[in-house]
Amino acid sequence: MNYYHDLITQKSWQVLQNLKRKYQFILIGDWAVFLYSQALKSKDIDLVVDFEELEKLRKEFEVAKNNRLRKYQVRVEEVEVDIYLPFYSNPGLPAEDLNKYTTVVEGFVVPKKEVLVVLKMKAVKGRQASPKGRKDLIDIISLFRLPDFNWQSFKSLIVRYRLEDYLNLTKNKISATSSISELGLNVHKMARFKRKVLSQI
Numbered sequence: 001m002n003y004y005h006d007l008i009t010q011k012s013w014q015v016l017q018n019l020k021r022k023y024q025f026i027l028i029g030d031w032a033v034f035l036y037s038q039a040l041k042s043k044d045i046d047l048v049v050d051f052e053e054l055e056k057l058r059k060e061f062e063v064a065k066n067n068r069l070r071k072y073q074v075r076v077e078e079v080e081v082d083i084y085l086p087f088y089s090n091p092g093l094p095a096e097d098l099n100k101y102t103t104v105v106e107g108f109v110v111p112k113k114e115v116l117v118v119l120k121m122k123a124v125k126g127r128q129a130s131p132k133g134r135k136d137l138i139d140i141i142s143l144f145r146l147p148d149f150n151w152q153s154f155k156s157l158i159v160r161y162r163l164e165d166y167l168n169l170t171k172n173k174i175s176a177t178s179s180i181s182e183l184g185l186n187v188h189k190m191a192r193f194k195r196k197v198l199s200q201i
Contacts, residue, residue: 008078009042009043011077011078011079012041012044012079013031015045015076015077015079016031016045019081020108022060023049023053024049024050024109025053026047026049026110027045027108027109028048028084028091028111028119029044029082029119029123030042030043030135032105033120033142033143035105035108036113036142037142037143039182039183040138040139040182043080044080044082045080047081048084048095050085051086054072054085061074061081062075063083070084071083071089091122091123092118092120092166093115093118093161112153113143113148113150116143117154118166120139121167122166123136124136124137124166124169124170124173137173138182140174141174141180141185144193145193155201171198171201174194174197
């Protein structure tokens with residue numbers, strides 16, 4: 001089941017492929033989750049770039065600075081691209097730290113799945129009552145369900161960056177969720193998932 005309309009996600013994927021051909025970046029956000037889970041596609045794009053790549057982007061796009069959220073933004077037709085910078089942005093972990101925790105999935109440089117959950121937990125906290133906040137929670141659950149998710153590595157990140165408040169909020173959100181049709185989790189399957197995950201974290 002899709003969360004966003006196919007036409008929107010297809011356009012976003014095309015924009016992302018074009019960016020990949022021209023620029024170097026770490027892909028975070030919904031598309032990075034999709035590369036791992038193959039579950040829900042995205043309508044927006046989230047990238048971490050260095051300042052040199054930002055200057056290259058400025059030559060092709062009108063780049064706007066969002067001081068409040070400490071990121072830059074580009075719009076390519078209807079697709080919104082959020083751009084995070086080292087020593088300026090913190091999408092869940094300091095942007096400059098993400099280079100230490102990357103891998104390559106389907107040709108894209110992405111954070112390791114345990115790090116990606118941490119980034120998604122910050123997103124959940126920032127937009128709890130919105131449709132995007134629900135999508136963030138679904139993304140977290142889709143990553144938790146992966147058979148090779150490293151719980152010890154994940155818990156080490158929580159301790160290292162003192163993110164217990166993010167973790168507690170996520171646990172509460174999962175506890176309060178009875179089913180997720182987008183992931184095929186009916187009430188029975190969701191209850192079984194919750195018992196397994198909440199015992200881990």
